[in-house]
Amino acid sequence: MSDVGEILKAVGDFGPFQQWLVLITLFPCLSVAFHQFCQLFMVAHVPHHCDTSWIRNISPNLTEEEQLNLTLPRDADGEYEQCSMYSPVDWDLSSIVAYGLNATEKCSSGWVYPSGQPPSLLTEFDLVCDRKNLNDISQSVYMLGLFLGTVIFGPLSDRIGRRPVVLISVFLQGLFGVGIAFVPHFYVYMAFRCVVGASVTGISMTILALATEWVGVSSRPEAVLFSHCCFAIGQILLAGLSYGIRNWRLLEIAGSAPIFAFFFCIQVLPESARWLVTKGRIEEAKKVLQKAAATNKRTIPPGLLEQLTPEKQTKSGSALDLFRKKHLQKVTLIMSCTWFVNSLVYYGLSLNVTNFGLDIYLTQLAFGAVEIPARVGCIFTLQWFGRRKTQAVLLLLSGLVCLIIAGIPEDQPVATTVLAITGKFTASASFSTSYVYTAELFPTVVRQTGVGLCLMSARVAGIMAPLIHLLGQYHRAIPMAIFGSAPMVGGLLCVLLPETRGTDLLDDTGGSCPPAEVCENANSSSENEHVKAKDGGQDNEYTKTTQF
Incomplete structure (x- = not known):
């Protein structure tokens, strides 16, 4: 039987075919960045106060200032209260002026906002006072959609293929993304955002799998890096788009509708040849492999292609294996914690862009721009310092920055923003490190299961x-204290993990020793262990190795 990997080597590791594939799949990454953070610019804070037009029925000739003086209490700073008003009475105006109003109540007739303001989620759905928490709750609902997408689209791509899941996810994102612009109620908005979140995960997960299964081992880091950098570019574009379009409905259409252009790439988007072979669809696999070879101007030896047969069913690992063996149990628990705290600090900083005190558009621009050197730089640090040290140090630095932010006075927005950008840098680099480190720690038979479990852990942190952030209403330092202490714990736990730099990837769950030790033992024993095979009457020796 000819291995599909041998044919892919003949096709080329990263020729024009794979380059076009990566380029095509980068386009949806821009929309992913938009949907992750667009709501931050749709809930811009504006001054507001209770609607007290009831007094106009008593005296319609009152000026606005007179109306507010008579119907709104003032706070300690002498400003009008935003969430309370004097209770309406049926007195005449002279009695109200003479005796004044004392009894207060919450806004009962809605709120009044400055005229001339472009429509926003805050003003259209009254996300103020008792309803202001709906803003953060809706962000958690979106993160719940990301979690559901992991559960739904991961298994679905293994069942029906990578290409159909990408197209389904793109269609759902475009349909419900544009549909958000026409929702009549905020709860409908949250439901649509949940679906969009699920489609975002479907796109990001499946595109990563598709690119990984087509690109050769030596070029896979670059392919993943391109998608990560494109996500950062999407954040930069979001800052410019939201600055130019202040109407939240128009902004949603502008950020969602372009994804439909991806359907023009349907004909050139290939299915994974590896997946086709595992499903026994050999003729389809041959056609797509021949097309890839022709695009790369390479030739597949006819004999090699004809020997292509369905892969034999191999024993696969299960989620129980991750907890059944001691070394895998340690890796699973620590890496799940690592992904959890990494996601917590990343979204804790990213979703707090409106509260750092400086212009949110410039802050978002800096947040997106800083991710590009962060994700590129981690590739070099992984080679120089190894996976374990890089992961631990980046998490510790992320936590330290957040703890410093928690102690900075509120009247120092520049220092707070600079530190937040530094924290975003380290958190982004840590995330890229996690992708590489996690894939190397888990054996092949449980790698997808292990990475999926870690990803679910990250989605739970995204929901939280x-x-x-809601705890900030009790004390402004509480959220940053949590976002800072969690990665500090995760960074210390990483010290207990084995180093995987320069070691072979494991294929099976092995014994009771850590993956790095297993590889070292396997490599040392392979020098003395030889397997003899008869070939034309001569004994040929080959060394057993573990390959990915």
Whole structure:
């Protein structure tokens, strides 16, 4: 039987075919960045106060200032209260002026906002006072959609293929993304955002799998790096788009509708040849492999292609294996914690862009721009310092920055923003490190299961991050204290993990020793262990190795 990997080597590791594939799949990454953070610019804070037009029925000739003086209490700073008003009475105006109003109540007739303001989620759905928490809750609902997408689209791509899941996810994102611009109620908005979140995960997960299964081992880091950098570019574009379009409905259409252009690439988007072979669809696999070879101007030896047969069913690992063996149990628990705290600090900073005190558009621009050197730089640090040290140090630095932010006075927005950008840099680099480190720690038979479990842990943290921001109403330092202490714990736990730099990837769950030790033992024993095979009457020796 000819291995599909041998044919892919003949096709080329990263020729024009794979380059076009990566380029095509980068386009949806821009929309992913838009949907992750667009709501931050749709809930811009504006002054507001209770609607007290009831007094106009008593005296329609009152000026606005007179109306507010008579119907709104003032706070300690002498400003009008935003969430309370004097209770309406049926007195005449002279009695109200003479005796004044004392009894207060919450706004009962809605709120009044400055005229001339472009429509926003805050003003259209009254996300103020008792309803202001709906903003953070809706962000958590979106993160719930990301979690559901992991559960739904991961298994679905293994069942029906990578290409159909990408197209389904793109269609859902475009349809419900544009549909958000026409929702009549905020709860409908949250439901649509949840679907968009699920489609975002479907796109990001499946595109990564598709690119990984087509690109050769030596070029896979670059392919993943391109998608990460494109996500950062999407954040930069979001800052410019939201600055130019202040109407939240028009902004949603402008950020969602372009994804439909991806359907023009349907004919050139290939299915994974590896997936086709595993499903026994050999003729389809041959056609797509021949097309790839022709695009790369390479030739597949006819005999090699004809020997292509369905892969034999091999024993696969299960989620129980991750907890059944001691070394895998340690890796699973620590890496799940690592992904959790990494996601917590990343979204804790990213979703707090409106509260650092400086212009949110410039801050978002800096947040997006800083991710590009962060993700590129981690590739070199992984080679120089190894996976374990890089992961641990980046998490510790992320936590330290957040703890410093928690102690900075509120009247120092520049220092707070600079530190937040530094924290975003380290958190982004840590995320890229996690992708590489996690894939190397888990054996092949449980790698997808292990990475999926870690990803679910990150999605749970994403759900919690907006809710933790709600604790800021009790003390402004509480959220940043949590976002800072969590990665500090995760960074210390990383010290217990084995180093994987320069070691072979494991294929099976092995014994009771850590992956790095297993590889070292396997490599040392392979020098003395030889397997003899008869070939034309001569004994040929080959060394057993573990390959990915």
